[in-house]
Amino acid sequence: MPHDPRARIIRRQSWGDFHLFRFESPALAASAKPGQFVMVRTAEGTDPLLRRPISLHDGGDGWMEIFFRVAGRGTALLAERKEGQTLDLIGPLGGGYQLDGEWSGRKAWLVGGGRGIAPLYFLGRALQVRGARVRVFYGGKTRAEIPLAGKFRDAGFDVACSTDDGSLGYRGFVTALLEKELAAGPPAGLFVCGPDPMMERTARLAQARNIPAQISLEAIMGCGFGACWGCVKRIKRQDGGKWRKICEDGPVFAADEIIWDEA
Amino acid sequence: MADLSADLGFLRLRNPVLTASGTFGYGLEFAPYLDLNRLGGIVVKGLYYGPREGNPPPRLVETASGLINAIGLQGVGVEHFAADVLPELRKYDTAVFVNVCGADNEEYLRVIDFLEGQDGIAGYELNISCPNVKQNGACPALFPEATRLIVAAARARSRRPLIAKLSPNVTSIVDIARAAEDGGADALSLINTILALAVDLETRRPKLGNIFGGLSGPAVKPIALRMTYQVAKAVHIPVIGMGGIMNGADALEFMVSGARAVQVGTANFVEPGAALRIVEEMAAWCDAHGVARVSDIVGTLQA
Ligand SMILES: Cc1cc2nc3c(=O)[nH]c(=O)nc-3n(C[C@H](O)[C@H](O)[C@H](O)COP(=O)(O)OP(=O)(O)OC[C@H]3O[C@@H](n4cnc5c(N)ncnc54)[C@H](O)[C@@H]3O)c2cc1C
Numbered sequence A: 001m002p003h004d005p006r007a008r009i010i011r012r013q014s015w016g017d018f019h020l021f022r023f024e025s026p027a028l029a030a031s032a033k034p035g036q037f038v039m040v041r042t043a044e045g046t047d048p049l050l051r052r053p054i055s056l057h058d059g060g061d062g063w064m065e066i067f068f069r070v071a072g073r074g075t076a077l078l079a080e081r082k083e084g085q086t087l088d089l090i091g092p093l094g095g096g097y098q099l100d101g102e103w104s105g106r107k108a109w110l111v112g113g114g115r116g117i118a119p120l121y122f123l124g125r126a127l128q129v130r131g132a133r134v135r136v137f138y139g140g141k142t143r144a145e146i147p148l149a150g151k152f153r154d155a156g157f158d159v160a161c162s163t164d165d166g167s168l169g170y171r172g173f174v175t176a177l178l179e180k181e182l183a184a185g186p187p188a189g190l191f192v193c194g195p196d197p198m199m200e201r202t203a204r205l206a207q208a209r210n211i212p213a214q215i216s217l218e219a220i221m222g223c224g225f226g227a228c229w230g231c232v233k234r235i236k237r238q239d240g241g242k243w244r245k246i247c248e249d250g251p252v253f254a255a256d257e258i259i260w261d262e263a
Numbered sequence B: 001m002a003d004l005s006a007d008l009g010f011l012r013l014r015n016p017v018l019t020a021s022g023t024f025g026y027g028l029e030f031a032p033y034l035d036l037n038r039l040g041g042i043v044v045k046g047l048y049y050g051p052r053e054g055n056p057p058p059r060l061v062e063t064a065s066g067l068i069n070a071i072g073l074q075g076v077g078v079e080h081f082a083a084d085v086l087p088e089l090r091k092y093d094t095a096v097f098v099n100v101c102g103a104d105n106e107e108y109l110r111v112i113d114f115l116e117g118q119d120g121i122a123g124y125e126l127n128i129s130c131p132n133v134k135q136n137g138a139c140p141a142l143f144p145e146a147t148r149l150i151v152a153a154a155r156a157r158s159r160r161p162l163i164a165k166l167s168p169n170v171t172s173i174v175d176i177a178r179a180a181e182d183g184g185a186d187a188l189s190l191i192n193t194i195l196a197l198a199v200d201l202e203t204r205r206p207k208l209g210n211i212f213g214g215l216s217g218p219a220v221k222p223i224a225l226r227m228t229y230q231v232a233k234a235v236h237i238p239v240i241g242m243g244g245i246m247n248g249a250d251a252l253e254f255m256v257s258g259a260r261a262v263q264v265g266t267a268n269f270v271e272p273g274a275a276l277r278i279v280e281e282m283a284a285w286c287d288a289h290g291v292a293r294v295s296d297i298v299g300t301l302q303a
């Protein structure tokens, strides 16, 4: 069932502005793929009116997780939700990351910044199951923006952190750290989610080295399921058209499909 | 259970709830969420003759209990619609209305001429009121004479039911409504979105790529109700009311104000099953209030 109005929160954790909810949703757990998202109602009533898109962070037997950062009123209201309360969500939505092909023994590098780390855990686990050697580049302004480093390490990923102020790991942008590491030998694939400038820079690094990269874009969404045409960005199209919907045609695109200057 | 059917004169609907153009895709997007066969009808997303690119993003911004959109009528065009969408829609037992758009009068007529050859269309809703296409929201529905002319021209091209969709961005909605009636419209639908602006204070730039957009959602309901009431009193043809309907009570308020049917718009985004929930809530209200036929409450506002 694509609309689950009563997914019960069974666990929650918080680190400052960042929150992780685990909730029961057997239907979602049975079908969700890494890179897909849910549209979450943040409050009853009409203000905020629209649902908010949040990526699926992890999933297991009958449960799923979301990981989000308070960005405004909707996410602030969502953060007040307690264990035992419910979430009203629609999903899984979007296409997710493309994992076809041989991954066994190959290097998959995941690059995430801030809240953009959210989908990469679910993705990393899926790649791991396929035998990939998963390395995670996890960036933030400060140490406080990298609350999940331990969780990623515990999952068996090789984690490299960066902070703008040097409070954890490499001092500088995560893309600079990535560029340095790329010099030592490229991975078989890059998977990216974070702020636009970070994604654009990573896409260019990947393209210059012919590394296939998949980028998860964000857009303000009215519906999340293709009905409003509100979420478009400049993405290459076969038919020469200009815009594509991030919710339905994405949110994950191959790096060379995205036209950054006009996105 | 109460009789929910809605008589528009030219057409009898199973119930008074239609889905509003641009908020329900081409209908099929919602099939996973609700049974399309149980709707009063579907008004599909606005169609120009050819495909349209629409406006640059950002196209949406949320405001207090409202949504400002500047989609700019991105869409697939009539040929694609007739080839790929309409055959699928025909499989459902629901009244399908096409929201007809045009950059000029000629294009509206070309769209109608093309669709005349297609089965499975219950009628046309002439979108003479989209605020997002020309600069400053200009459209025929801002002027009585332009409204009368385009409605009359469309009328002459088709015997299918013709609904004229009115704009709230006018000084006298009644004058426009009368002009559409004079032009030969079978019904009026209102309101389209209210021309609006959202400002990013930090950058001092508009929040939408198109600068202006159209406001919809609960924020506009009181204005929509007022206009529905004024128009229903002034014309002899049926009025279809919309603007911010989120639940059965909202829909019934429009009917009490004079609407024979309603359209549900922005609510479809928040809850894709909203239109059917609204039908059920209307039925429950009628039962609880001893109303045998929902049509009995139309225009019963005691003012
Ligand atoms: C496919 C997708 C997946 C996402 N996954 C996650 C996730 O896993 N974790 C997470 O923390 N966040 C995620 N986001 C971002 C999240 O949706 C926004 O932070 C949220 O909608 C902001 O809502 P708000 O009411 O708190 O803030 P608002 O007050 O609505 O906005 C605050 C700021 O965020 C911007 N904004 C609003 N909506 C969006 C949006 N949909 N995308 C990007 N920026 C937006 C606004 O322009 C404004 O600058 C995702 C977005 C998309 C499109």
Ligand SMILES: Cc1cc2nc3c(=O)[nH]c(=O)nc-3n(C[C@H](O)[C@H](O)[C@H](O)COP(=O)(O)O)c2cc1C
Binding pocket: A222, A228, A230, B020, B021, B022, B023, B045, B046, B047, B067, B069, B071, B073, B099, B127, B130, B165, B191, B192, B193, B215, B216, B217, B218, B220, B242, B243, B244, B245, B263, B264, B265, B266, B267
């Ligand atoms: C995203 C969006 C797209 C719309 N597109 C159309 C359209 O193509 N044609 C049209 O006549 N009205 C369009 N409208 C207006 C709605 O049909 C309706 O008149 C308006 O939103 C008020 O109803 P509501 O408050 O229930 O949404 C659109 C509205 C929204 C929010």
Ligand code: FES
Binding pocket: A220, A221, A222, A223, A224, A225, A226, A227, A228, A229, A230, A231, A232, A245, A246, A247, A248
């Ligand atoms: S969010 Fe509505 S079409 Fe993508």
